[in-house]
Amino acid sequence: MRRVLILGGTAEARDLAARLADVPGLRVVSSLAGRVADPRLPAGEVRIGGFGGPAGLAAWLRDQRIDRVVDATHPFAERMSASAADASRLTGVPLLALRRPGWVEEDGDDWRRVPSLVAAVAALPDGARAFLTTGRRSIPMFAARTGVWFLARSVDPPEGPVPSNVRVLLSRGPYTLDGERALIREHRLDVLVTKDSGGALTRPKLTAARQARIPVVMIDRPPVPGGVETAGDAATAARWAQG
Structure with a gap:
């Protein structure tokens, strides 16, 4: 059984959870920060609440024997992304940042x-x-x-x-x-x-x-933490999560 944690709260995170929910041999847990009173819940298993910083997240990854983590939080969730990167380094659990592309200025924009x-x-x-x-x-x-x-x-x-x-x-x-x-x-x-x-x-x-x-x-959005692999869409992240 491969275990995947999705740090979610975005449309891309819900898309990814839906793609992985019924994959045989895969346990998928989506984690929501709990800052929205009535969040849109993804498919599959869901946990709500913080981890207690990088050390707390690292302990949770070890306790749950997580094999891979996808950071699909909002592009401006800088603190959570930093915690995920630190926890990945502490545990050796591979981490992927799922980031939708930013907007591009068009003719007539100011x-x-x-x-x-x-x-x-x-x-x-x-x-x-x-x-x-x-x-x-x-x-x-x-x-x-x-x-x-x-x-x-x-x-x-x-x-x-x-x-x-x-x-x-x-x-x-x-x-x-x-x-x-x-x-x-x-x-x-x-x-x-x-x-x-x-x-x-x-x-x-x-x-x-x-x-x-x-x-x-x-x-402008903050950069992805250094050394973290990135994907621009849920389909790519789903392939990575399944190895």
Whole structure:
């Protein structure tokens, strides 16, 4: 019996779990961080919650006799990816990072690439009405930016009180182009702030921004930890997981 751990929470992780769920001689466990109140569950066995850092993950891999690990977390889950790389080195369990390709700028786009959330806050002009799609945890950082109004979209509500310059929109993708156009128009948004997450589920906001001729502050994704093999799609990762 080969044992595979999928560090999940993304559409690619669910795709991978579905591909491996019924493979004879394979036990697949998908692990979710538990940060979303009502997560979309993948096929097969699921565990929810953290491991307690690299040492805790390494101990779990040994205890469960895991043969391979696929890090299919969000491209911006930097801490979890680092823990997976450290645990792989501690245990010798092979690790693959499944990362969907980032978005590519098209004709008519006006992207301003920045390296971090802090740089994205600084890139916003005074008086802007910003469409913020960087996750609920980043909302307080942007809300502290005076002179800017935010429509902040997230799956779950932010913790604590919401400042007067922020309106929170609770919503889960996939999103439609018509819907994104309507948000830009109705809220008179003049800049989009997003992470370079890639994928099709949330790409319509980029098309809507291009059509509305508003700029996009695009936050570059962090690099995959050094020495970790990568795959760009679930089919490739499934072949790797099966050896």
